[in-house]
Amino acid sequence: NAGVTQTPKFQVLKTGQSMTLQCAQDMNHNSMYWYRQDPGMGLRLIYYSASEGTTDKGEVPNGYNVSRLNKREFSLRLESAAPSQTSVYFCASIRERRGNEQFFGPGTRLTVL
Amino acid sequence: DQQVKQNSPSLSVQEGRISILNCDYTNSMFDYFLWYKKYPAEGPTFLISISSIKDKNEDGRFTVFLNKSAKHLSLHIVPSQPGDSAVYFCAAIINNNDMRFGAGTRLTVKP
Numbered sequence: 215n216a217g218v219t220q221t222p223k224f225q226v227l228k229t230g231q232s233m234t235l236q237c238a239q240d241m242n243h244n245s246m247y248w249y250r251q252d253p254g255m256g257l258r259l260i261y262y263s264a265s266e267g268t269t270d271k272g273e274v275p276n277g278y279n280v281s282r283l284n285k286r287e288f289s290l291r292l293e294s295a296a297p298s299q300t301s302v303y304f305c306a307s308i309r310e311r312r313g314n315e316q317f318f319g320p321g322t323r324l325t326v327l
Numbered sequence: 328d329q330q331v332k333q334n335s336p337s338l339s340v341q342e343g344r345i346s347i348l349n350c351d352y353t354n355s356m357f358d359y360f361l362w363y364k365k366y367p368a369e370g371p372t373f374l375i376s377i378s379s380i381k382d383k384n385e386d387g388r389f390t391v392f393l394n395k396s397a398k399h400l401s402l403h404i405v406p407s408q409p410g411d412s413a414v415y416f417c418a419a420i421i422n423n424n425d426m427r428f429g430a431g432t433r434l435t436v437k438p
Contacts (some may be wrong), residue, residue, distance in 0.1 A: 218370070245424060249428075255430055256369070256428035256431055262424050273437070306370070314375035315361065318363075319370050320369055321369070
């Protein structure tokens with residue numbers, strides 16, 4: 215039982231490049247989330263998926279797209295990376311939608327030059 | 328507009344004493360509150376939560392207090408241990424899925 219896994223762990227991009235951050239969970243959870251963490255800002259919700267086939271915008275969705283490929287996988291795509299997207303990205307999952315704890319992956323540290 | 332605020336970026340306490348971490352929020356529609364602990368280079372891990380209909384929840388050394396009228400919650404750790412040294416995030420849930428985090432408080436517990 216690996217919990218929530220994320221790939222890659224580190225990535226450096228040039229402005230304008232695209233990339234996809236991968237996330238998978240093996241806990242049979244329905245809901246999955248993508249956050250970014252910036253210094254002094256805490257974690258901010260980018261997108262979430264309450265169930266397979268559905269996605270919704272969070273607090274800071276601009277510049278990102280997501281895909282809930284199946285119940286296990288939830289990917290985050292940057293179509294044209296910008297330096298403002300330099301951050302640490304965390305994926306999380308939760309079994310129930312309301313009130314239960316979220317399980318977080320180890321994070322992806324992304325630098326956009 | 329940060330709806331969840333942790334105004335103390337850092338806190339240092341002696342081993343065995345009480346650690347009190349504070350959190351304020353502005354949105355009265357939040358209906359669930361959580362505390363997470365984070366070590367460097369790891370994702371946050373869940374510590375304890377409280378529903379908005381309660382004012383206290385206890386789990387071992389960790390107790391969370393909620394004061395709805397003041398829009399304030401706190402996490403008490405008693406007794407504090409060096410292994411508790413980490414960054415603690417307060418979070419609040421609105422609309423079932425939308426979770427808002429505070430900026431975090433770095434706790435250092437000195438032996």
